[in-house]
Amino acid sequence: xxxxxxxxxxxxxxxxxxxxxxxxxxxxxxxxxxxxxxxxxxxxxxxxxxxxxxxxxxxxxxxxxxxxxxxxxxxxxxxxxxxxxxxxxxxxxxxxxxxxxxxxxxxxxxxxxxxxxxxxxxxxxxxxxxxxxxxxxxxxxxxxxxxxxxxxxxxxxxxxxxxxxxxxxxxxxxxxxxxxxxxxxxxxxxxxxxxxxxxxxxxxxxxxxxxxxxxxxxxxxxxxxxxxxxxxxxxxxxxxxxxxxxxxxxxxxxxxxxxxxxxxxxxxxxxxxxxxxxxxxxxxxxxxxxxxxxxxxxxxxxxxxxxxxxxxxxxxxx
Amino acid sequence: xxxxxxxxxxxxxxxxxxxxxxxxxxxxxxxxxxxxxxxxxxxxxxxxxxxxxxxxxxxxxxxxxxxxxxxxxxxxxxxxxxxxxxxxxxxxxxxxxxxxxxxxxxxxxxxxxxxxxxxxxxxxxxxxxxxxxxxxxxxxxxxxxxxxxxxxxxxxxxxxxxxxxxxxxxxxxxxxxxxxxxxxxxxxxxxxxxxxxxxxxxxxxxxxxxxxxxxxxxxxxxxxxxxxxxxxxxxxxxxxxxxxxxxxxxxxxxxxxxxxxxxxxxxxxxxxxxxxxxxxxxxxxxxxxxxxxxxxxxxxxx
Numbered sequence: 001x002x003x004x005x006x007x008x009x010x011x012x013x014x015x016x017x018x019x020x021x022x023x024x025x026x027x028x029x030x031x032x033x034x035x036x037x038x039x040x041x042x043x044x045x046x047x048x049x050x051x052x053x054x055x056x057x058x059x060x061x062x063x064x065x066x067x068x069x070x071x072x073x074x075x076x077x078x079x080x081x082x083x084x085x086x087x088x089x090x091x092x093x094x095x096x097x098x099x100x101x102x103x104x105x106x107x108x109x110x111x112x113x114x115x116x117x118x119x120x121x122x123x124x125x126x127x128x129x130x131x132x133x134x135x136x137x138x139x140x141x142x143x144x145x146x147x148x149x150x151x152x153x154x155x156x157x158x159x160x161x162x163x164x165x166x167x168x169x170x171x172x173x174x175x176x177x178x179x180x181x182x183x184x185x186x187x188x189x190x191x192x193x194x195x196x197x198x199x200x201x202x203x204x205x206x207x208x209x210x211x212x213x214x215x216x217x218x219x220x221x222x223x224x225x226x227x228x229x230x231x232x233x234x235x236x237x238x239x240x241x242x243x244x245x246x247x248x249x250x251x252x253x254x255x256x257x258x259x260x261x262x263x264x265x266x267x268x269x270x271x272x273x274x275x276x277x278x279x280x281x282x283x284x285x286x287x288x289x290x291x292x293x294x295x296x297x298x299x300x301x302x303x304x305x306x307x308x309x310x311x312x313x314x315x316x317x318x
Numbered sequence: 319x320x321x322x323x324x325x326x327x328x329x330x331x332x333x334x335x336x337x338x339x340x341x342x343x344x345x346x347x348x349x350x351x352x353x354x355x356x357x358x359x360x361x362x363x364x365x366x367x368x369x370x371x372x373x374x375x376x377x378x379x380x381x382x383x384x385x386x387x388x389x390x391x392x393x394x395x396x397x398x399x400x401x402x403x404x405x406x407x408x409x410x411x412x413x414x415x416x417x418x419x420x421x422x423x424x425x426x427x428x429x430x431x432x433x434x435x436x437x438x439x440x441x442x443x444x445x446x447x448x449x450x451x452x453x454x455x456x457x458x459x460x461x462x463x464x465x466x467x468x469x470x471x472x473x474x475x476x477x478x479x480x481x482x483x484x485x486x487x488x489x490x491x492x493x494x495x496x497x498x499x500x501x502x503x504x505x506x507x508x509x510x511x512x513x514x515x516x517x518x519x520x521x522x523x524x525x526x527x528x529x530x531x532x533x534x535x536x537x538x539x540x541x542x543x544x545x546x547x548x549x550x551x552x553x554x555x556x557x558x559x560x561x562x563x564x565x566x567x568x569x570x571x572x573x574x575x576x577x578x579x580x581x582x583x584x585x586x587x588x589x590x591x592x593x594x595x596x597x598x599x600x601x602x603x604x605x606x607x608x609x610x611x612x613x614x615x616x617x618x619x620x
Contacts, residue, residue, distance in 0.1 A: 029499055037412075039408065044412040044475075046409065047409060047430050051433060055451075115343050119343070131345065141526070141529075142355070143528070145593075146597060154354060214333075241440070243437070244531045244532055275442075275537075281451055291538075293439070293443040301612050309381070
């Protein structure tokens, strides 16, 4: 009787004393944990797959293009007429449009955005800052097609009132609208970087008798330079990759010019122009947009790498 | 002594000067932005009426409406949400809770921050090559939704990670101490406590998807469409149909783009009206996101 009872209870006791994970339920749990971890890992890895697909598609279609057009011709020709009877493929023409519109946009956004950031971070009372920051962030949510509308139907007529020789489509108004669009990005990110500079640096500066402006420009700004660079680089990528504003307001004629009052097509607006039409899949015209896209990708990649380098070079550690 | 006095006076002058000029520039920026938006509302708001919301596009500006674009935007947004929300939250969870510190994790992290700065039109080109032609999805709602889903994925991942990071470590330790497995900790504690932040991020990501135009133009969204996609509910069994996924579509920002590009004044009014609709939707969603964040922050006290 006693022996029987102990035999019965022994395995139960043994089971309990063993690690929970050896039971069948425990094994199921461990298996489920592994499966979930794998699924989560695959989701995270999907982002790498996306990058890979972007590169793969751009390069595969561009290779087809470069079989017909030499890279030398692509980079040095001064005409861009891929849909004409005698096609010419000079990406410089589209690049000039991208450079001019981006330059106008950055000439507006970087100084104004930086001044607003310095003001908000160093001068404004915390109540003003708390009120203005969400508004600026809200404004950066305005879709770009709406800014395109502003550029074509508000800024261009305004410019034409000042000088009636300005054409209806011009890079200046597209660039200005783009600049206004980018200001919130620059000011918000720069302000974050400047707020992150520790107070004792400012206090040290004030103790030496410096004014707020001197402290902002000579202590806070250099200390936050790494973060401010990140803001500027983001602004550049936004400007270079911006599509709808230029497609709406800058005109769609390929035009090798550096005069912002001209109308010209950019890399992005060329892609829009082609895809709005009906180009057959696999034709050389269809492949031009991938070659143009690859160029755009290289330009943004260059700025990203540059930003990465500058951030590391100028990072201040407190 | 005079020299020092001079320097001090000059420095003080520049300081006061900047305080005034900086404030004026800030006010000027806000005024410009509000004038632009106010102008859009002024020109377009009166055009929004029942007829405008329930009519198809037309050759005549005053008879045109945005029904097909509105329905298209909603359907594309559904696909975007279904594709980006689970994937983005799962990726964020992995990177915050599971990922070991190694090269692969570093690669994934760098990759996500780089993806966020890829111009949206590049996603459009990728989708054109991959979804439309290689996978043969055609110029469909499904292809558009997937494109936008991939486009906003980095936003969902980044905001999910921020939300998860704000859950204090001692909550996890307490759960582990009573024998919870990692997934139980995540499911029962980390996710519920960070749901406010995650929801905020998802809404902001989706509001970005609504206004996104360039990638959808690239994959070939239609600008003039006078029929609706097939209905998702059918009278015969099995009652649910997914045929709409493969239908062609138009979306609100593309409708606006199309109307801006026309020379007639009437269409410009229509464009402004669509712009008002888009702005109300995106700014409304962003305001909702801010509100949710604020509510959750107030409710949870660690």
